[in-house]
Amino acid sequence: MKQIDVHQLIDEARFNRFHWMLLFWCALVIIFDGYDLVIYGVVLPKLMTEWALTPLQAGALGSYALFGMMFGAMFFGPLSDKIGRKKVIAACVTLFSAFTFLNGFVTDMTEFGICRFMAGLGIGGVMPNVVALMTEYSPKKIRSLLVTIMFSGYSVGGMLSAGLGIWLIPAYGWSAVFFVAIIPLLLLPLIxxxxxxxxxxxxxxxxxxxxxxxxxQLKPGFHPAQDAEYHYATGKTADQAPLIALFRNNRLLTTLMFWIAFFMCLLMVYALGSWLPKLMNKAGYPLGSSLMFLMVLNIGAIFGAIGGGWLADQFHPRRILTIFFIIAAGSISLLGIKSNTLMLNMLVALAGATTIGTQILLYAYVAQYYPLSIRSTGIGWASGIGRSGAILGPILGGTLLSMNLPLEFNFYAFAIPGAIACIAISLAGRQTQTLSS
Structure with missing residues (x-):
């Protein structure tokens, strides 16, 4: 009886049409995932005016989706390790698409918050699953690159959100940008x-x-013998629950450091994503120009993610992440210093490359670190714990804005988490895992 090592076959496969299709559909899910998430920062200036929101109220309102993302990542990540990726992806797409669409019909803060929370469950739940699926089918030599290209769809979604906001909001009001979110639900059968x-x-x-x-499809010349027996090493042991396994076999320190790095990175991402247009608006830029900074932030993220993914395949991901976090802290600190428009856009792009881009690379690193049997659990819990940082980001921005501090102090506060994340990620992955999970 011939043994077929599925894991080895996938690792050694040549990049082909199958990988293109997988990359396309996973990226499409992430594009709308990013669109639905960034949309709050796009409508925030208009909402604050229309509903007379204080900065603290606006910050709290922005956190509802992030609470949903935290619970979604922690619930749907482990669930897919038990019932499969496709069912969970379908449930998550339905949640974030339907409730973001319904968000366009709300009339008060309570309804808005409920829709954002429910959408957040799907947004947070779909991320660990598409990352895990892309990781499981990617050839080993370009695994980090493919995962980061796929996850760059998040930034494309952010750009799409900002771009459509510039066009739709003045003409049709803030509700219009939410109606676009129905598209992935319509495409779900194809997905x-x-x-x-x-x-x-x-x-x-x-x-x-x-x-x-x-x-x-992975290997067109593949023709197994009739008595072939498939083998796929998951590293699974029967006596360990997936969550407990994250801390066993020399993984305790690394798991904790991943959680800290996710927390700090997501704090920076969502503080900037929620408040960058408003801070630039406060600094004297009109709404259209301040939304352009959000687009530049996400353009930078695409280059940071893809470039970081390529570098991570050449060197160790930990080394690249450490350098990126240092650059993130420096570039965000400089945003508060008065400079010309070109320099400001370059700093915003660099901040996007090393915050959103770094977050994408973090997902790729975590996905490769944990064995298959606990991969979605590892990604889901790192993402879920990190969401508490994402929740804090909009609240921190709202608190700082309500204090009427000089502009640069807001950015200094946003930069400190980058330094902490740098220390955390430099300590991750240094212990050798044992063979069991």
Whole structure:
């Protein structure tokens, strides 16, 4: 009986049409995931005026989606390790698409907050699952690059949100940007048709016909013998719950450092994403120009993510992440210093590259660190714990703005987490894991 190592076959596969399709559909999900998330920063200046919100109220309102993301990541991440990626991705897309669309019909803060929380459950839940799926099917030599390219869809979604906001809000009001979010729900049948299921779940459920079909797409010349037996090393042991396994076998320090790095990085990302247009508006730039800074932030993120992914495949991801966090702290600190428009845009792009871009690279690093049996759990809990930093980001920005501090002090406060994250990530992954999970 011939043993077929599925993991090795995937690792050594040549990049082909199958990978292109997987990359396209995963990236499309993340594009709308990013669109639905960044949308609050786009409508915030208009909402504050229309609903007479204080900075503290606005900061709290922005955190509802982030609370949802925290619970979504921590619940849907482990769930997919048990029931498969596709079912969970379908549920999450339905949640964030439907409730973001409904957000366009709300009339008060309470309704707005409920819709944002429910959408946040889907936004947070889909991230660890598409990252895990992309990781599981990517060739080893370009794994970090493919994951970061896919996750750059988040920044494309942010740019789309800001770009449509510049056009739609003056003409149709802030509600219009929420109506665009129905598109992924309409595309869901196609998404489910083209996305493959996790290889481990296919083997666990004894769906060998589908497994052979996927492997043939991965390697067109693949023709297994009739008595072939599939093997996929998950590192799983029967006596360990996935969450407990995150701390065993020399993973305790690294898991904690991942959580700290996620917390600090997401604090920077969402503080900037929620308040950058408003801070620039306060500094004297009109609304259209201040929204352009949000677009530049996300353009920078794309270059940072893809460049960081390529560098991570050449060097160790930890080394690249450490350098990026140092640059993030420096560039954000300089945003508060008066400079010409060109320099300001360069600093904003650099901040985007090393905050949003670094966050994307963090997902890729975490996905590669944990064994398959606890991969979504590891990503989901790192992301979920990190969401408390994302929740704090808009609140911190609102608190600082209400204190009427000089502009530069707001950016200094946003930069401090970058220094802390740099220390945390430099300590991660230094202990050698044992073979069991």
């Amino acid at each position: 489910l048709y083209f996305l493959p299921e996790s290889p481990a779940f296919l083997l666990h459920s004894k769906n060998y016909v589908q497994m052979e079909k996927v492997l043939h």
